[in-house]
Amino acid sequence: MNSKFMVSFILGCIVVLLLRCSPAGESTAFTDTGPESWTDNLEEYKKTWPDKFGIGRSADKDFIARWDIDVRPDGKGLPKGTGRAKNGALIYSNKCASCHGINGVEGPEDNLVTSSNGRNTIGNYWPYATTIFDYVRRAMPFNAPGSLTDQEVYDLTAYLLFLNGIINVDYSLTEQTLPAIEMPAKRKYVLDDRQGGPEIR
Amino acid sequence: MLKEKGYFQRIRNHVRWLTGVVVVFLIVAATLITYQYTNNQVIEPDYASKIVVDPSSVQGAPSSGVGYRSKFDSPKRIATYASASRTPLEDLHGTITPSDLHFERHHAGIPEIDPDQHELLIHGLIDKPIRLKLADLKKYPSVSRICFIECSGNFRYGKREMTPGEVCGLTSQSEWTGVLLSTILRDLGVKPEAKWLLAEGADGALMARSVPLKEALTEAIIAYGQNGEAIRPQQGYPMRLVIPGFEGNTQIKWLRRIEVTDEPVMTREETSKYTEKVKNDKIRMFSLVMDARSIITFPAYPKKIETGWQELRGIAWSGRGKVAKVMVSVNDGKTWQEAHLQGPILEKAHTAFKFMWNWDGKPTRVLSKAIDETGYEQPTYSQLVEARESRGGYHFNPVVGWDVEKSGQVYLADIKDIL
Numbered sequence: 001m002n003s004k005f006m007v008s009f010i011l012g013c014i015v016v017l018l019l020r021c022s023p024a025g026e027s028t029a030f031t032d033t034g035p036e037s038w039t040d041n042l043e044e045y046k047k048t049w050p051d052k053f054g055i056g057r058s059a060d061k062d063f064i065a066r067w068d069i070d071v072r073p074d075g076k077g078l079p080k081g082t083g084r085a086k087n088g089a090l091i092y093s094n095k096c097a098s099c100h101g102i103n104g105v106e107g108p109e110d111n112l113v114t115s116s117n118g119r120n121t122i123g124n125y126w127p128y129a130t131t132i133f134d135y136v137r138r139a140m141p142f143n144a145p146g147s148l149t150d151q152e153v154y155d156l157t158a159y160l161l162f163l164n165g166i167i168n169v170d171y172s173l174t175e176q177t178l179p180a181i182e183m184p185a186k187r188k189y190v191l192d193d194r195q196g197g198p199e200i201r
Numbered sequence: 202m203l204k205e206k207g208y209f210q211r212i213r214n215h216v217r218w219l220t221g222v223v224v225v226f227l228i229v230a231a232t233l234i235t236y237q238y239t240n241n242q243v244i245e246p247d248y249a250s251k252i253v254v255d256p257s258s259v260q261g262a263p264s265s266g267v268g269y270r271s272k273f274d275s276p277k278r279i280a281t282y283a284s285a286s287r288t289p290l291e292d293l294h295g296t297i298t299p300s301d302l303h304f305e306r307h308h309a310g311i312p313e314i315d316p317d318q319h320e321l322l323i324h325g326l327i328d329k330p331i332r333l334k335l336a337d338l339k340k341y342p343s344v345s346r347i348c349f350i351e352c353s354g355n356f357r358y359g360k361r362e363m364t365p366g367e368v369c370g371l372t373s374q375s376e377w378t379g380v381l382l383s384t385i386l387r388d389l390g391v392k393p394e395a396k397w398l399l400a401e402g403a404d405g406a407l408m409a410r411s412v413p414l415k416e417a418l419t420e421a422i423i424a425y426g427q428n429g430e431a432i433r434p435q436q437g438y439p440m441r442l443v444i445p446g447f448e449g450n451t452q453i454k455w456l457r458r459i460e461v462t463d464e465p466v467m468t469r470e471e472t473s474k475y476t477e478k479v480k481n482d483k484i485r486m487f488s489l490v491m492d493a494r495s496i497i498t499f500p501a502y503p504k505k506i507e508t509g510w511q512e513l514r515g516i517a518w519s520g521r522g523k524v525a526k527v528m529v530s531v532n533d534g535k536t537w538q539e540a541h542l543q544g545p546i547l548e549k550a551h552t553a554f555k556f557m558w559n560w561d562g563k564p565t566r567v568l569s570k571a572i573d574e575t576g577y578e579q580p581t582y583s584q585l586v587e588a589r590e591s592r593g594g595y596h597f598n599p600v601v602g603w604d605v606e607k608s609g610q611v612y613l614a615d616i617k618d619i620l
Contacts, residue, residue, distance in 0.1 A: 196575030
């Protein structure tokens with residue numbers, strides 16, 4: 001029993017030594033395991049998914065109406081209303097002039113009105129008038145975003161368009177007339193045409 | 202009687218004196234305790250300590266709930282404005298950006314959002330509009346993907362003393378975990394006329410961007426995880442859009458609404474901002490994909506190198522797929538050699554490149570140039586200016602280099618001088 005154990009122990013040691021000493025290829029060469037991707041086996045995994053997850057709760061019309069605030073160039077999303085530059089002037093001097101300057105050119109924040117300083121403004125750079133309504137209602141004034149009423153936003157939009165010489169002072173800006181305004185910069189806009197490959201664009 | 206009165210008088214004086222001492226003692230003690238509690242700073246001696254403790258001969262610090270960096274090596278973000286900070290690319294190793302060093306860009310500050318109060322509304326040209334809480338989002342099958350997010354306004358220059366992070370630190374890489382947008386939309390019945398989606402954040406700016414649905418659907422993720430933990434507030438907690446390869450601004454943080462539409466909304470961020478002037482007096486819009494780019498992060502300002510062998514290191518990336526090659530020059534562009542790329546080379550991900558270089562001590566300039574799998578080669582400044590007739594703006598990704606002076610001090614090379 002004891003000698004058998006000794007023999008197997010010695011044999012075992014020899015095997016281990018042989019294994020360790022055998023030249024198992026270059027020790028510094030590594031096998032390239034090929035590309036790895038986030039999509040590896042994803043299609044296989046998808047086959048195990050149910051047809052429907054049915055997660056979350058359905059959103060009703062009222063809920064969507066409260067959240068759906070965006071205004072598109074075709075006027076979709078604009079509330080009914082009429083804006084006038086004269087009314088906008090007062091709101092502007094109270095709520096906007098401290099950041100954009102009393103004439104829309106003095107800063108310190110973005111220039112809103114075209115002047116000789118060459119800066120991008122609503123008048124020379126913005127392609128759609130509806131964007132003014134969408135953005136002012138969404139994010140302005142900076143110290144109280146979302147606090148303006150639709151009426152105030154209409155009046156301010158009219159005032160900013162008037163300051164840039166795009167509408168007259170007595171123009172009535174409505175959900176019908178605002179989308180129809182052709183902005184001077186619109187003709188300059190082109191869609192991205194970069195597509196990879198050797199060409200630099 | 203008089204004697205007795207004097208005795209009591211003396212005792213009263215003793216008591217008064219003792220009370221005085223106790224009151225003074227209490228005031229001193231209270232002051233000291235208040236000082237200890239209000240002053241958290243470790244008091245360091247104002248002279249260099251001569252005592253060096255051998256860490257192998259003392260007990261170290263105990264374990265803690267959250268780990269910390271070594272006080273000897275603790276990189277910081279480069280704060281440029283209140284509304285942006287940059288990743289210190291030169292301080293990082295490998296390709297993952299630690300979450301607390303991920304660049305920041307916000308347009309109305311960082312909102313604090315309680316996930317129990319937060320909902321994501323998905324509606325528009327779909328059969329079944331839904332509201333999802335963070336807990337709902339986590340029920341879907343998840344994906345994880347390593348990719349970069351880069352702001353498209355990510356190039357600064359103008360002086361020699363600029364670090365890689367200051368030049369283009371508005372790019373960071375994370376492993377993002379979440380749900381593929383396609384997985385959710387599959388349940389909701391997207392109508393055939395759907396061509397775009399509007400993504401909107403819950404921050405003060407209600408940041409909103411339109412993205413073409415076809416391109417977004419293949420890879421977009423609604424993410425809640427970043428590098429193994431919840432997304433940090435600066436990166437969009439509790440949920441954000443991740444669209445690998447797209448400009449950072451489209452990857453709306455603090456995501457609260459997705460509207461499937463037939464037309465883009467033309468928000469301020471896709472018209473007045475994030476558009477660039479190109480030749481013939483045109484303005485390019487919906488420039489969504491980030492082109493290939495690279496930067497050497499060592500040697501770079503403010504480092505000083507010694508003569509002899511060094512590993513030149515950097516990162517390269519492309520929003521159009523994998524980095525195919527990075528070419529480096531250690532002689533101001535006279536000759537170019539291929540750098541080693543660290544595998545695995547992932548699509549739309551920062552890829553580390555290295556090049557062993559024996560510096561002979563002579564002044565020189567080192568340059569790097571990324572080439573992606575579409576065959577796009579990172580252009581020089583002059584090539585970009587010629588192609589666009591514009592000297593900057595969004596999506597400006599020129600070859601950047603570093604001047605190594607005789608002393609070994611490294612400075613940012615003049616961008617207009619790189620041909």
